[in-house]
Amino acid sequence: MRRNSLFRALTIAGTAALVLLAAGCNKSEDPGESAKARVTPKSGQVWAQDLANGLGLEAWELCAELGSYDCVSEAHLITLGGVEPTRLGIDEPSENASVSAPIAVDRVATAACGERYARDVDAGADGAVIFGAVLDKDRKRKREEVAENLVRRLLARHPTKEEVDGLMDFYKTIEDISDDPVRDWSIGACVVVATSTEALFY
Amino acid sequence: MSAVSDQLPPARRRRWGLLGAGVAAIAVAGVTQADRVVAQPSAPAGFCEAYPDAPACASGEVSCTMCHEAPPALNLYGADVSAYLLADEERPLHVDDFDAGLGEALAAVELIDSDDDGYTNLDEILAGSAPSDASSAPDAPDCDDPNEDDGWALCGYDIDYAYKKVMLDFCGRSPTLAEREAFAEDPDRPEALHETLDGCLDTEFWRGMEGRVWNLGNRKIGPQQAVKAGVTAGPIPLADYDDDYAYFVWTQTDGRDARLVLTGQTFVTARYDGGATAYEEWDRSPDEDYELRGYDRYQAVEKEHRAGLITHRWFLMSNTMFTGVPRTTAAQAYRAYLGYDIARLEGLSPVQGEPVDYDGKGVAATGCVDCHSTLDPMTYPFSRYEGIGGSNQRYEQYAYSEDRMEGFTYIDGDAVADTPEAGVVFGKEVANLVEWAAVAADSDAFKRAVVLDYWRMLLREDPRATEQSDYGALVDRFDSEHGYSVEAMLHDLIDTEAYGAP
Numbered sequence: 001m002r003r004n005s006l007f008r009a010l011t012i013a014g015t016a017a018l019v020l021l022a023a024g025c026n027k028s029e030d031p032g033e034s035a036k037a038r039v040t041p042k043s044g045q046v047w048a049q050d051l052a053n054g055l056g057l058e059a060w061e062l063c064a065e066l067g068s069y070d071c072v073s074e075a076h077l078i079t080l081g082g083v084e085p086t087r088l089g090i091d092e093p094s095e096n097a098s099v100s101a102p103i104a105v106d107r108v109a110t111a112a113c114g115e116r117y118a119r120d121v122d123a124g125a126d127g128a129v130i131f132g133a134v135l136d137k138d139r140k141r142k143r144e145e146v147a148e149n150l151v152r153r154l155l156a157r158h159p160t161k162e163e164v165d166g167l168m169d170f171y172k173t174i175e176d177i178s179d180d181p182v183r184d185w186s187i188g189a190c191v192v193v194a195t196s197t198e199a200l201f202y
Numbered sequence: 203m204s205a206v207s208d209q210l211p212p213a214r215r216r217r218w219g220l221l222g223a224g225v226a227a228i229a230v231a232g233v234t235q236a237d238r239v240v241a242q243p244s245a246p247a248g249f250c251e252a253y254p255d256a257p258a259c260a261s262g263e264v265s266c267t268m269c270h271e272a273p274p275a276l277n278l279y280g281a282d283v284s285a286y287l288l289a290d291e292e293r294p295l296h297v298d299d300f301d302a303g304l305g306e307a308l309a310a311v312e313l314i315d316s317d318d319d320g321y322t323n324l325d326e327i328l329a330g331s332a333p334s335d336a337s338s339a340p341d342a343p344d345c346d347d348p349n350e351d352d353g354w355a356l357c358g359y360d361i362d363y364a365y366k367k368v369m370l371d372f373c374g375r376s377p378t379l380a381e382r383e384a385f386a387e388d389p390d391r392p393e394a395l396h397e398t399l400d401g402c403l404d405t406e407f408w409r410g411m412e413g414r415v416w417n418l419g420n421r422k423i424g425p426q427q428a429v430k431a432g433v434t435a436g437p438i439p440l441a442d443y444d445d446d447y448a449y450f451v452w453t454q455t456d457g458r459d460a461r462l463v464l465t466g467q468t469f470v471t472a473r474y475d476g477g478a479t480a481y482e483e484w485d486r487s488p489d490e491d492y493e494l495r496g497y498d499r500y501q502a503v504e505k506e507h508r509a510g511l512i513t514h515r516w517f518l519m520s521n522t523m524f525t526g527v528p529r530t531t532a533a534q535a536y537r538a539y540l541g542y543d544i545a546r547l548e549g550l551s552p553v554q555g556e557p558v559d560y561d562g563k564g565v566a567a568t569g570c571v572d573c574h575s576t577l578d579p580m581t582y583p584f585s586r587y588e589g590i591g592g593s594n595q596r597y598e599q600y601a602y603s604e605d606r607m608e609g610f611t612y613i614d615g616d617a618v619a620d621t622p623e624a625g626v627v628f629g630k631e632v633a634n635l636v637e638w639a640a641v642a643a644d645s646d647a648f649k650r651a652v653v654l655d656y657w658r659m660l661l662r663e664d665p666r667a668t669e670q671s672d673y674g675a676l677v678d679r680f681d682s683e684h685g686y687s688v689e690a691m692l693h694d695l696i697d698t699e700a701y702g703a704p
Contacts, residue, residue, distance in 0.1 A: 035357050091421045156377060156382055158379070
């Protein structure tokens with residue numbers, strides 16, 4: 001049941017991301033083009049550390065494949081831009097991201113956001129780190145509070161109105177198809193922000 | 203331009219740096235016959251004499267890609283230059299003729315647009331774009347940043363962006379919202395930026411075991427766990443590359459002179475203790491180290507013959523191995539620490555009369571001589587350092603043995619015993635490897651290689667044509683202002699527009 005709902009949430013996450021992206025690219029607010037245009041991917045280690053810091057988790061708590069293999073430092077190490085010189089002879093990060101990198105990013109973010117949500121549920125609304133507002137009362141304003149909190153914690157800046165609106169629109173889509181829209185929206189919105197271009201590159 | 207750039211002292215803003223006698227492969231066409239080689243191919247210098255203000259010359263030598271696709275194949279611009287270079291003379295040109303005619307040929311093609319992108323070759327050379335690449339053109343003078351108050355400054359150095367980048371590059375994490383806001387409100391942000399860098403340079407992420415500096419050593423050291431000794435030893439323990447990594451990081455941190463990577467005569471151990479990696483310098487004789495660490499780990503070279511990492515046990519084991527004249531060892535030292543890959547015709551500085559071919563490998567043959575006239579005399583100083591098993595098991599492995607070559611006569615012939623210990627690097631005669639390392643460490647090539655290592659690490663690409671002046675200035679100041687300290691150089695690097703422009 002839980003897996004099924006999560007699957008639906010992830011399916012919808014892509015739609016939400018597009019909504020969020022569209023919200024940030026309003027023609028009236030042309031972001032302009034960098035003269036340098038030098039975009040650098042965060043290594044898996046750095047991205048995971050940002051994710052852990054944002055979610056209030058330790059890096060090793062984010063994700064473990066098969067419950068045993070750390071997603072970032074073991075299972076998806078090379079895929080996420082790591083190196084393994086001594087046994088594999090991979091001395092430097094691959095120049096280009098592999099085709100499986102988005103899958104690895106999604107898996108880490110989904111597991112980490114799910115872990116944060118589960119802990120917040122266990123802690124209750126008052127003890128929760130991120131999702132306490134919607135665990136208390138699932139109202140639009142509470143969801144806005146969570147959306148703003150996600151952007152502040154995961155992107156280290158204040159959100160724009162368009163971004164919050166994009167995440168709020170995501171709820172409209174999910175509430176009709178989810179048996180637990182609070183959970184699925186919370187985890188899905190977290191994944192959207194955690195896997196945004198801004199979170200992955202600098 | 204940014205506030206930081208504006209505050210730089212004049213010397214730091216200097217755009218045009220070194221001119222030098224480079225050795226890029228632009229000269230190869232002129233030195234393809236053994237009797238025509240000279241000690242210093244001067245074509246790259248000739249180019250930079252013609253265009254001293256060209257950004258491509260800021261680092262001291264113009265890249266081979268100015269005229270070549272992959273040497274010796276010419277690119278569009280190189281083909282045009284070649285067509286005007288003593289067109290009636292038989293090829294290959296004698297190097298003297300080549301040098302004499304180069305200036306006129308360069309001038310003759312200045313108003314040509316070799317890559318047909320609408321800009322003349324001269325405009326491109328002076329602007330720092332590539333005259334053979336239609337996708338590379340002089341930068342548009344204007345930059346449009348429609349929302350200057352929203353997000354990063356897109357047209358130049360943005361110190362808030364630089365702060366975030368420093369945190370990510372050196373501390374391994376983004377700043378929190380509270381940290382970003384505190385930085386934005388700091389009355390002296392340039393100072394705060396450099397204080398942040400200082401803090402990050404002490405993190406495990408940067409300088410710890412398997413941290414960023416540690417991993418910068420991967421291609422230089424070439425670790426292979428299967429033959430590792432010591433902690434996490436492999437099935438065939440021959441040497442311990444942990445010694446090499448620890449020594450490398452030690453030379454790059456705490457303001458040390460980076461030349462120690464080639465000239466140091468002590469060793470370093472990395473120890474993870476109390477949540478941080480500590481690097482401890484030590485100095486033991488081979489006998490003392492044998493007693494302490496055992497047969498499969500001890501460093502076997504006596505102190506007076508040590509030359510930093512290139513006489514470490516792992517380096518000799520993994521490169522010299524069973525070889526008499528260890529060309530691979532010299533080539534790896536040249537590649538790893540001086541930035542020249544001889545296999546790609548880089549760093550050629552032919553020596554007249556070389557190669558002698560003491561070991562009868564046929565390296566004097568046409569097609570081989572172009573590289574081996576540089577490589578072989580550069581290799582001789584390495585020939586007294588034992589590899590695996592020692593020379594014919596006559597001497598202790600990985601040690602210095604003055605008459606080592608006599609152990610290879612049964613494989614390579616009697617003449618191999620005549621291989622001299624003295625050699626030549628960058629056109630300078632050296633008596634032994636310690637002198638070789640000193641010349642190498644004091645060279646412009648060493649400075650360029652160190653700065654380029656960190657440039658590539660932080661910007662994930664080579665300096666762009668328009669950034670050659672920034673790169674060249676860093677190289678120029680690495681000795682004079684930074685005192686060969688990597689950390690001082692990094693403080694300079696984060697102030698460049700290349701680093702701080704979003």
